[in-house]
Amino acid sequence: MLRAAALVAGWMQPATPAIDFALAAGEIVGLTGPNGVGKSTLLAAFAGRAAVFSGSLELQPGLRLALQTQDVPPVDGLPLSGRDLLAMTGASPAGLPPWLADRVDWRLDRLSGGQRHYLALWAVLHAPADLVLLDEPTNNLDAxxxxxxxxxxxxxxxxxxxxxxxxxxxAFVAAACDRVVAMEAHDVD
Incomplete structure (x- = not known):
């Protein structure tokens, strides 16, 4: 589904070490490592948002991709409900946890930060996609x-x-992932 060989990615300049990475359909892979090592940049490269400076990146032809970033769009004053958000991505509210399912028709700016975050995760996770990329999905979530x-x-x-x-x-990575790729700090020229 996705294969990278000696991939170096970044924005205006390289920001990741050369990495070999592969993902098969039905597999959950965790990317770990210290802040600044390029984990989010690597996700952005997989999604076609960051530049590939060297190496290769191959995605399965026709692959549908969904990306959740750490950026939280402002919703104050926007008359959008949780149901509206889900409809924008093609996700269904079926299966939402009870603590959120009964609030899906509330305006987003009336939900707590954790509720909004989980709803946005749900919208990405349940969008019609073959590949889902999640960047720090447990931020703002309770147990x-x-x-x-x-x-x-x-x-x-x-x-x-x-x-x-x-x-x-x-703990989340251990419970959720089939395998883990640990990225290490590097010097980038």
């Missing part, structure tokens, strides 16, 4: 949210979706 997310990552993988997760949450 119940992390458990629910972990279960649904496994559900999506059983459906054949490939998933790459960037996370510093070692």
């Amino acid at each position: 119940a949210g992390v458990r629910h997310l972990t279960a649904h990552l496994h559900e999506r993988a059983r459906e054949g979706c490939g998933i790459v997760v960037v996370s510093h949450d070692s």
